[in-house]
Amino acid sequence: MAPRNRSPKRRRSRSRSDRRRRPNDSKITRQRCSSSDEEKKAVPAAAPSTVAKPPKPREVVTVTLATRPFGMAPSKEAAASGYMVEKVAEDKPAAQAGIEQGWTVKQVAGTDCQGMASAAVQALLKDAALPVEVQFEKPESETLPSSEDENDILNVRADQRRGNEAALSNIDDLPVDREPEDLPVPICSWREAVDRKLLNASLVQKLHAAGLKRPTLIQRHAIPIIGHADHWDLVAQAQTGSGKTFAFVIPTIARLVLRGCPARPFFPGPTAQACPVVLVLSPTRELAIQTCTEIEVLTKGTKLSQMSIYGGETIKETAKRVEAAPIDIVCATPGRLIALLDETKLSLAYVQTVILDEADQMLEQRLEIMCADILVGRDMPAPNSGRQTLLFSATIPQKIRDMCPQILRTVRTGHLTIGHYAEDKGGSCESIKQVLRWSPDDKQRIGELIRDLRTYWDRKKGRVVIFSNMRITADSLAHQLQRESMTCRHLHGKLDQEVREKVFDGFRRGEFDILVATNVASRGLDFPDVSLVVQFNLPEDIDVYTHRVGRTGRIGQVGLALAYMGPKDKKIATKLLEFLELNKQEVPDFLRDLSLRVETLRRGR
Structure with missing residues (x-):
């Protein structure tokens, strides 16, 4: 499918309550104020390294309701501390005015309701002359965060x-x-x-x-x-x-x-x-x-x-x-x-x-x-x-x-x-640099991997995921890398579930630097700070290759993907060549030669 850009014309979206609201039934105005006595108390002294911020004002919403029943009910659990909306009936004035669950009644017809029990507020709402102006206070979590607030969250x-x-x-x-x-x-x-x-x-x-x-x-x-x-x-x-x-x-x-x-x-x-x-x-x-x-x-x-x-x-x-x-x-x-x-x-x-x-x-x-x-x-x-x-x-x-x-x-x-x-060439991963090395001898490949890790991997910039096609290879690789003083664990489908979860969680928390895995880790898993992906064995399918490469370069970051190729990998040669060209990567001569031989044999059949 040929990709194409479209810039659809923006259209104004109206909510259901906007479309259903009847004339003169209700109107709504908004203002910002600090309404809680608790919020007006002095902020406790902060640690020297931090700056104390004043409490954020809660949003107050004023609604005019013209017909009964209003279509809202208070929370029974919070009845002693005021009227907090728990239910809002559809198609009733409260819903049409945009009143939501969790809002607390602050004033009814100018009467301050703070400190009143829910039953007393209900009586005010029932006896007030129509149309009645009701002021609500939204909960603190209902105030949209500002860009400054985001920097305060530590996770x-x-x-x-x-x-x-x-x-x-x-x-x-x-x-x-x-x-x-x-x-x-x-x-x-x-x-x-x-x-x-x-x-x-x-x-x-x-x-x-x-x-x-x-x-x-x-x-x-x-x-x-x-x-x-x-x-x-x-x-x-x-x-x-x-x-x-x-x-x-x-x-x-x-x-x-x-x-x-x-x-x-x-x-x-x-x-x-x-x-x-x-x-x-x-x-x-x-x-x-x-x-x-x-x-x-x-x-x-x-x-x-x-x-x-x-x-x-x-x-x-x-x-x-x-x-x-x-x-x-x-x-x-x-x-x-x-x-x-x-x-x-x-x-x-x-x-x-x-x-x-x-x-x-x-x-x-x-x-x-x-x-x-x-x-x-x-x-x-x-x-x-x-x-x-x-x-x-x-x-x-x-x-x-x-x-x-x-x-x-x-x-x-x-x-x-x-x-x-x-078509049939995989998706683009241009932000990921892909390096392909010729390694025909499987027995010598582990030595090449150790040397390449020392060449390409900067521990300060992130961690490593190494893919193998066989469980026994993953286990062997992990032990050999550990002997090289590299913190490493392996992950495959035959491990006990408790062990799999421990390895999975440990790598996400940064308890070790290198994860050696079979395809169980190639799909969808989001590991933070993976700067290098190594394919010790190439898969037979270009889509699997694409998913493996995608463990680095997450959300547009730059990453490095290293892969080893040998004579056994001729099945993927042509698709891999096309994938590298699609992503504007360097195509080594040995891949072009292998792909040419494969295509020549295919056409000769």
Whole structure:
């Protein structure tokens, strides 16, 4: 598909409450003030190395309501301390005026309500002459963060994301291909997403706390498409490290936060059955765990619950977690999900959104059969029922596109491609320098690797991921590098789950410098500060090569990818040559010669 730039004309978006508001029913004005006595107290003395900031003023909203019933109810838990809105009925004056859960009544018709119990405030609202002017105070978390606030948040991953902020500009100018042309227009900032009712201020606070100061290119385009009221299906393709996970996590979770999670039956105990409304399918355990962790960034502090489900623990252990409480969001590997379905511990009958992360791998080989069983062979609603289906990956081969009509809706399906792509040549990774070395003797290769690590790897700039095709090779490499006084661990699919999680978490926390892994670590995993990726053995497929390379150069950063090639790698030679040319990389003569011999033999058959 030829990439092309489009700059769709911006159009003003009106909220449902704007469209439904009846004349003279209500009007709303806003002002900034500091209204809490607690906030006026002196700020405690700060440490010498820090500067104390005055408390942020809370936003006060004045609403004029002209008809009863207003359509709002107070929290019973906070009844003694005032009237805090817990419920807002749709199509009633309160909803039409934009009143939201968590707001606290400050004044009714000029009467100060601070210090009053909820019942007293309710009496004022009931007896006040119409139209009545009501002043609300929004909770502190509902105030949009300023750029200064973001620097106050200390979090390891957040700091790492903030450190990579400057690198975002490297991917801002990538070409964007959107089909069809009437897809919802992209956002430019989190604030615009709030204005368009795709997010609220509390969610933006959480994004800022996680170090996400502004949306990446794919997030700007994907969030309004996924979050649109028409529930578009989407096939999204973007280079590795571009922010794809949050591109589907943000709008999916925001919809549940803004519109509420539908009620489902749940009876705790041995007969309990989980009924999630969002399902994320991942090809590996580590990716399922990572995605669940990213989801928690937005669900923390809400009533939403999420769970990662994967092999490595017994069905009984997984079932016990399911029996404890209702689950709204499930991140799962296909095999373990099917096992729970067979045990009737989980139902897909209430799924509203299903996401296939690393979709090219999910719909190929043995996983294809499992995914087909999950999507069409169980109790999941059919695509034409209104179920939303999202496919995300760095590579979407034609075979996968041919399968889309079977799992996506025939209408309301968008296609989004970000970056330079050429047919069957993989995606662009121009910010990653790729070095290919000829190494025909497998026994001598470890010595070459050690020398190259000392040449190419600067420990001050980041860490290393080394890929091998075999588990025994990964284990051997890790031990030999340890003998060279390099801190190193290995990761592959046959390790016990507890060991896999310990290695995975340890590398993310920076407990060691080098991770030697099989393809279990090549898909979607976001490791901070990886400056060098080494492919000790080349894969047979160019898409696998692309995903491996993508473990460095995340979010537009510059990275280095080193690979060793030998006579056994002739199957990938031609595709690798095309991939290097696509990314404007130096092509060594030995690769051109090998590719030429392969093509000559192929044409001679």
